[in-house]
Every structure is written in C-alpha cells, then in structure tokens.
Amino acid sequence: MSTLRVQFADFNIADELALVRANPCVGAVTSFVGLVRDMNEGSGVYSLTLEHYPAMTERALADIVREAESRWRILHTTVIHRVGELKPTDQIVLVLAASAHRGDAFAACEFIMDYLKTQAPFWKKEQTPSGSRWVEARDSDKAAAERW
Amino acid sequence: MLNILYFARLREAFGLEKELLPMPPTATVEGLLTQLRSRGGVWADALGAERRWRVAVNQEMAEIHTPLKSGDEIALFPPVTGG
Numbered sequence: 001m002s003t004l005r006v007q008f009a010d011f012n013i014a015d016e017l018a019l020v021r022a023n024p025c026v027g028a029v030t031s032f033v034g035l036v037r038d039m040n041e042g043s044g045v046y047s048l049t050l051e052h053y054p055a056m057t058e059r060a061l062a063d064i065v066r067e068a069e070s071r072w073r074i075l076h077t078t079v080i081h082r083v084g085e086l087k088p089t090d091q092i093v094l095v096l097a098a099s100a101h102r103g104d105a106f107a108a109c110e111f112i113m114d115y116l117k118t119q120a121p122f123w124k125k126e127q128t129p130s131g132s133r134w135v136e137a138r139d140s141d142k143a144a145a146e147r148w
Numbered sequence: 149m150l151n152i153l154y155f156a157r158l159r160e161a162f163g164l165e166k167e168l169l170p171m172p173p174t175a176t177v178e179g180l181l182t183q184l185r186s187r188g189g190v191w192a193d194a195l196g197a198e199r200r201w202r203v204a205v206n207q208e209m210a211e212i213h214t215p216l217k218s219g220d221e222i223a224l225f226p227p228v229t230g231g
Contacts, residue, residue: 060209135229
C-alpha cells in the first residue's frame with residue numbers, strides 16, 4: 001500500500017502516521033521531513049518556489065516506491081511532496097515507511113529520499129537578496145542514490 | 149509530430165513552455181537535440197553536450213539514443229532538485 005501526493009497545501013505528519021498505525025501488522029515506522037532553510041550556498045533565502053512536471057511526477061514517485069517494495073518488506077509507504085511558493089521553516093517533503101521491524105523501514109525511507117532527489121521531476125528556485133536563482137543539482141545527491 | 153516540453157531553467161532560457169515539431173531526420177533524442185541546437189544562441193548553449201540537461205520521453209527518464217515516434221512527448225529539463 002502506498003500514499004503518493006503532490007500538493008500546494010501543507011501536511012500534518014501526525015495525521016499520516018495515524019493512517020499507517022491503523023494496520024496492526026505494522027511494528028515500525030520511520031519518517032523523513034525535508035524543510036526550507038533560510039540559508040543556502042552562502043546566501044540568505046527569502047523563499048523557495050517548487051516547480052514540477054505534473055504528468056511525470058506521480059509515475060516517477062510510484063516507480064521509486066515500487067523499487068523500494070521490491071527490496072525491503074514494506075507494509076505502507078507515504079510520499080507527500082509540496083509545490084508552489086514556500087518560506088523558511090516550511091515543510092517540503094514527507095516520506096513514511098512502515099514495516100514489521102525497523103531495519104526495513106529505516107532502509108526504505110532513506111532509499112526513497114535518495115532516489116526522489118535524483119529521479120523525481122521537481123525543481124527549486126530560490127529568492128535571495130541578490131535576486132532569484134535555480135538550485136543546482138548536487139553531486140553528493142547523485143552519489144547518495146548510486147550507493148543503493 | 150513531436151510534443152516538446154521545457155521545464156525550469158530551460159523554459160526560462162528559451163522563453164518557451166512547449167512546442168510542436170516535425171520528426172527530425174534521425175528519429176532519436178540525439179536527432180532532436182541536434183535540430184534544437186542548430187537554432188544557435190541559448191539553444192546551443194543550454195543544450196550543448198557539455199551542459200547538464202536531462203530528457204524524458206513519454207514521462208519516463210530517457211537518454212540520447214532513445215528512439216522517438218510520432219506523437220511522443222519529450223520533456224527537456226535540468227537535473228532535478230526536489231526533496
């Protein structure tokens with residue numbers, strides 16, 4: 001089972017956790033929440049605009065989750081990614097992975113985030129004191145995805 | 149015809165979100181890129197072999213040798229930066 005959503009609205013991790021906990025087979029849930037920082041590459045960040053490729057995004061997320069489910073024993077996966085304009089401290093992304101035991105949940109959660117960073121069609125643009133700029137892809141993100 | 153979409157930095161550089169183009173003489177992503185680069189200026193610059201871009205064909209990540217057929221949706225964009 002998986003829940004995949006791309007939305008402008010914020011999300012509430014407690015609500016998402018409650019849905020996963022309803023399954024009595026679940027013994028472990030791991031989560032990752034990505035947040036907007038007020039600083040990046042040595043410059044202040046006023047806000048962040050997230051763009052995506054709607055026709056492809058859901059398919060890309062589903063492919064990533066399917067790959068995770070083939071590698072680990074996962075009972076439920078939740079991926080929620082926000083788009084639009086976000087401010088420092090805002091939530092950007094949530095990944096929840098639920099399994100019977102913690103090992104599978106930890107690994108799947110990290111794998112999904114690493115793959116999302118390099119495979120899912122989202123792009124960030126930052127508004128800074130010296131104007132707006134597109135965020136550059138990081139080699140460290142590519143390396144993180146390649147280690148799986 | 150091919151349905152071409154541009155995202156993020158590429159969309160801004162080209163001042164274009166999408167366009168319809170006839171099939172290039174070589175029906176691959178590389179054939180299409182060769183045609184787009186021949187426009188010169190920002191096209192040659194942003195799609196130059198040494199620059200960093202990605203391509204999806206029909207909403208799946210693809211590469212330069214991916215074959216194209218009429219009606220395909222080809223998206224060109226920078227490396228992704230979500231999460």
